[in-house]
Amino acid sequence: MKKFIVSLLLVVLSAACAFAWSPSKNVTVIVAYKAGSGTDNTARVLSKFASDKIGRTIVIQNLEGGSGSIGWTALSQSRPDGYTQLGDYKIDDFVPICNHVNETSMVMVSKSSPFNTLAELIAYAKENPGKLKASTHGMKASNHIGAELFAKSAGFQYMAIPYGGTADQLLALRQGEVDFSVAKEADIASMLSEVKVLGVFAEKRMPSFPDAPTLGELGLYDKWYGSARAIVAPKGTPEDVIKFYEEAFKNAMEDPEYLAAAKKAGITTLYMNAEETAKMIQQQYDFCTNEVSKLWE
Numbered sequence: 001m002k003k004f005i006v007s008l009l010l011v012v013l014s015a016a017c018a019f020a021w022s023p024s025k026n027v028t029v030i031v032a033y034k035a036g037s038g039t040d041n042t043a044r045v046l047s048k049f050a051s052d053k054i055g056r057t058i059v060i061q062n063l064e065g066g067s068g069s070i071g072w073t074a075l076s077q078s079r080p081d082g083y084t085q086l087g088d089y090k091i092d093d094f095v096p097i098c099n100h101v102n103e104t105s106m107v108m109v110s111k112s113s114p115f116n117t118l119a120e121l122i123a124y125a126k127e128n129p130g131k132l133k134a135s136t137h138g139m140k141a142s143n144h145i146g147a148e149l150f151a152k153s154a155g156f157q158y159m160a161i162p163y164g165g166t167a168d169q170l171l172a173l174r175q176g177e178v179d180f181s182v183a184k185e186a187d188i189a190s191m192l193s194e195v196k197v198l199g200v201f202a203e204k205r206m207p208s209f210p211d212a213p214t215l216g217e218l219g220l221y222d223k224w225y226g227s228a229r230a231i232v233a234p235k236g237t238p239e240d241v242i243k244f245y246e247e248a249f250k251n252a253m254e255d256p257e258y259l260a261a262a263k264k265a266g267i268t269t270l271y272m273n274a275e276e277t278a279k280m281i282q283q284q285y286d287f288c289t290n291e292v293s294k295l296w297e
Contacts, residue, residue, distance in 0.1 A: 022244060026057045035062050037137075037166040042101045042186055042229055042267050049258040050248060091285055094232040096277035097245045100253060101229035102270035103184035105146040105201040106212065110174050111194050118154075118199045118218055121180060125156035132158040133178040135169040140296070142227050143169065146182030146201065148295040153221040170195075184227055185209075189266030201225035208266070228270075228284070230277050246274050 029047055031040045043060060051058040107118060115121040125132045134151075136144035139162050151158050161178060163169040166187050173181045174194045185208060188195055197212045202224055205214060216222030231249060233242065252258055253271045262269050272280060 026059050029058055029060045031060055031062050037187070039166075039227075039229060041189075041265060042262075045261050045265055045267060046100055046249075046252060046258065049255055049261070050252040091281055093235050095235055095237050095242060096274045096281060097231040097233055097242055098249045098274060099228050099230040099270060099272035099277045099280060100249060101186070101267055102226065103186055103229070103268050104206060104224065104226040105143070105182050105184055106188075106197045106209070107146075107150055107180060107182055107199045107201075107215075108173070108188065108195045108197045109180050110176060111196055112176065113179070113196065115179075115198065116196065118213070118215075118220075121198060122154045122156060125151075125154070125158060130157045130159060132156070132180065134158050134160050135172040135178040135181045136160050136162050137164075137166040137169045138162050140292075143182045145292055145295065146225060147180075149201070149221045149225060150182060150199075150215065152295060153215065185266045185268060228280060230272075230281065232277075242274060 029043055031037075031043050040060075040062060047058045047060060107121075109115050109121070115124065121132075134147045136147060138144065139160075141162075143166065144160055144162070147158070147160060158179075161172070163172055166183060169181060170183060170187060170191065172178050174191065180198075185206075188197075197209050199215050199218070199220075200206050200209060200212050201221065202214050203216065203222070205212065214222075231245065233245070250271055250273070253269060259269065
């Protein structure tokens with residue numbers, strides 16, 4: 001299943017009176033990936049603005065490992081009291097609050113790479129089966145899935161090398177240990193001068209990378225692929241708690257200062273309420289069950 005990050009944040013102070021419940025102590029944000037990853041960065045940007053407005057300290061806890069399963073398991077086992085938000089776990093072990101980020105995956109190489117187009121990369125891969133190496137942030141994790149979608153649609157073989165997280169994956173790319181990677185825009189926001197984006201998993205070109213063609217333009221995978229980052233709580237969390245945070249995040253994400261900070265960090269924001277987020281999670285579960293599982297058959 002696609003990893004939906006938990007970043008539990010709070011509400012604009014003036015909105016607290018509209019709800020029967022509001023937090024009276026610090027709130028923990030479980031980030032299932034290491035500090036410095038795209039997931040971690042997006043959670044920290046949102047946390048800063050939500051925390052300032054609610055007047056409560058938000059404590060980010062990085063529980064990395066197992067391609068996110070350690071953090072997700074910790075959340076599924078947390079008390080459903082509204083103070084810890086984010087697997088063995090199932091999608092019904094979580095209650096959606098909202099979605100806050102929707103990031104498109106991209107195929108990239110290091111700045112020093114001899115490949116300047118996807119066509120060049122694919123041609124080399126086909127002439128040298130299995131020689132091309134790609135870094136990932138974990139076996140069958142989202143960036144590995146992206147690399148598989150790309151390679152299968154282009155008809156070439158490659159070697160996937162898992163690293164400890166997205167930060168390590170991209171360091172390996174920039175240091176020339178591998179030939180290409182698949183990651184998201186926020187993942188490379190601080191290293192744009194060190195990588196070349198050759199293509200994007202989108203139905204139309206991205207405004208931030210207008211020269212990078214969509215994979216569909218080249219006759220490859222022609223659907224959107226990327227990562228949504230949603231905020232969820234453990235199953236059993238009271239409805240008034242869910243509503244409180246749903247409205248809190250909506251208000252935080254409408255803050256012009258947050259939107260400016262998100263843009264500067266290369267974060268593509270997309271608010272969805274609890275109901276919309278539940279539908280998206282189910283769609284992604286179906287995608288992983290019906291399509292992703294076939295990549296390794």
